[in-house]
Amino acid sequence: MTASNPALRVAKLRKSYLTQTGDVVSAITDLSFSLERGERIAILGPSGCGKSSCLRILAGLDRDFYGTIEWGGEGHKEDRTRLRSATVFQGDSTLPWMSVDKNIGIGMSGLRIDSASMRTRIDKYRDLVGLRDFAKAYPHELSGGMRQRVAIARALATEPLLLLMDEPLAALDAQTRLVMQTELYRIWAKTESTIVYVTHDIDEALSLCDRLLVMTARPGRAKAFIESPFSRDVPPLARRRDPVFGRMQNQIWELVADEVGQTLIAEAAP
Amino acid sequence: MTQSSLAAGGQLDEFASAQLRARRMLRIRNLLLGIGFPVFLLLAWEIAANFELIDKRFFPSPSTIFASIVKFLSTQAGQNLVYGHMEATLKRIGIGFGIGATSGVIIGVIMGLHGPTRAALAPTLYAIFPMPKIAIYPLMIVIFGLGDASSSALVTLGVFFMTCINTFSGVRYINPIFRDVANAFRFPSFVRWLQVSVPAAMPAIITGLRLGLGQALVLVISAEFVSADTGVGRFIWDSWQVLDIARMFMGLAIVLIFAGTAAFIGNLAETRLIPWHRR
Structure with a gap:
């Protein structure tokens, strides 16, 4: 990782919403950060701090913002065999009328690749997320965790420069979530994508990411950047066993708790 | 999914088979009720017509x-x-x-x-x-x-x-x-x-x-x-x-x-x- 090779640079990002009554609510003010190629960053913050807004902007779902977003690697701009960014959403985002394979395949419908390599990618990423036996199954025949794997495979199959994950495990039960963390760690090891992982779960951020961006309460901006003390080859469960994990957890929690408190105070005020 | 895997295992335990039986009974009962009501209406009409309780010229049995x-x-x-x-x-x-x-x-x-x-x-x-x-x-x-x-x-x-x-x-x-x-x-x-x-x-x-x-x-x-x-x-x-x-x-x-x-x-x-x- 060299500092001269950023995959993404976000500078002075600002986002406001207009409420029904015409009031302006500022969701993000002055958020700046940059990502190295291949880096995995977690964006942590209290609810309503604008982390999902930030992700929607990066995903291209929201073009209504101020500030600059620079995509690194201009050479990739012409590469129509990869998406610039692919997103795994928080809720179930599989298309219920399509089989697992079709769900994964349709993610590539905007790419310029021939059907043979599309087939290869479908097989590769479906197997990678452990759904080999469910190629022809429909989402309503799968569990919530399996559906989220389909969504992950769909995003990975586009071999995106930037993989965006918006609390992808939040809708799952606690046990499935732990299993899926280990799964994500394993799956991530096989991609070279830069990853932005939005979460409110400190454990998850520490278990999976290289760097944590802690956001302030609304309007959100960067409060702190924290380097993970763990090297990439330490899997989530080993990280959790390390005493450093607990110390980091507390340190980060204090940062976040401060902001959560401010959010609650702000919400209590008229 | 659950049902087919149970069937594939070939080992329905007693509880499961009792549940399946109860479900089938319920379905049969509802079907019979659904058919029974119009049959009942027709019967009532038939009887009413035969006993001249309604005008047979307009409501023949x-x-x-x-x-x-x-x-x-x-x-x-x-x-x-x-x-x-x-x-x-x-x-x-x-x-x-x-x-x-x-x-x-x-x-x-x-x-x-x-x-x-x-x-x-x-x-x-x-x-x-x-x-x-x-x-x-x-x-x-x-x-x-x-x-x-x-x-x-x-x-x-x-x-x-x-x-x-x-x-x-x-x-x-x-x-x-x-x-x-x-x-x-x-x-x-x-x-x-x-x-x-x-x-x-x-x-x-x-x-x-x-x-x-x-x-x-x-x-x-x-x-x-x-x-x-x-x-x-x-x-x-x-x-x-x-x-x-x-x-x-x-x-x-x-x-x-x-x-x-x-x-x-x-x-x-x-x-x-x-x-x-x-x-």
Whole structure:
């Protein structure tokens, strides 16, 4: 990782919403950060701090913002065999009328690749997320965790420069979530994508990411950047066993708790 | 999933098989109740007629009606007459439903996806929608003349409004996550329309088609009452005017059969086209 090779640079990002009554609510003010190629960053913050807004902007779902977003690697701009960014959403985002394979395949419908390599990618990423036996199954025949794997495979199959994950495990039960963390760690090891992982779960951020961006309460901006003390080859469960994990957890929690408190105070005020 | 894996294991434990049995019993009971009630009504009618509790001239017993229907249909002339009327009605429904449903679905999808079209058409559509379509029938006759064309046009209108409004709201109010997926993965427009918007709206489209088919039946029979030389509606009306009550009931039975078939086709379309959609 060299500092001269950023995959993404976000500078002075600002986002406001207009409420029904015409009031302006500022969701993000002055958020700046940059990502190295291949880096995995977690964006942590209290609810309503604008982390999902930030992700929607990066995903291209929201073009209504101020500030600059620079995509690194201009050479990739012409590469129509990869998406610039692919997103795994928080809720179930599989298309219920399509089989697992079709769900994964349709993610590539905007790419310029021939059907043979599309087939290869479908097989590769479906197997990678452990759904080999469910190629022809429909989402309503799968569990919530399996559906989220389909969504992950769909995003990975586009071999995106930037993989965006918006609390992808939040809708799952606690046990499935732990299993899926280990799964994500394993799956991530096989991609070279830069990853932005939005979460409110400190454990998850520490278990999976290289760097944590802690956001302030609304309007959100960067409060702190924290380097993970763990090297990439330490899997989530080993990280959790390390005493450093607990110390980091507390340190980060204090940062976040401060902001959560401010959010609650702000919400209590008229 | 659970059920098939249980079956595949071949080892249903006692609890599971008791549950399955209870479920089957419940289904049988509900089926029997569903069949039993109309049978009970027919029996009550039969008894009431036989004991002269109701006027037999207007309400002959079901068995007499059935006997006279059988007798009527045993002659070649009778058969030809009934089939002719059925054919006329089905033709009007077929043409009206075909044109109305096709245009309704297409315009509904365009309205759902294209803002300016929606803004232009929606107020007019919603303003005309509540008007009883049969009230426009005289106008249809003025435009299309007496005969098949005007009654088919009336059916077309009724079916069009039902399917168009249902399709439109189905496309308009699809789960926003599907739109997000299409945008985040930069789906080409044709993929977005044909593989996301239309299938997502399919439950609403099918509902529209079902309601449209019901509407078609109502309108075609009404139109035939008013002005037609053929059709099941005409058959019922004529039978009533010459006080041939048995024949009138035969006409009603045919309408019932049409409605039942329509419902059956609707159910079939639902299980075939939207297997993921649980009611």
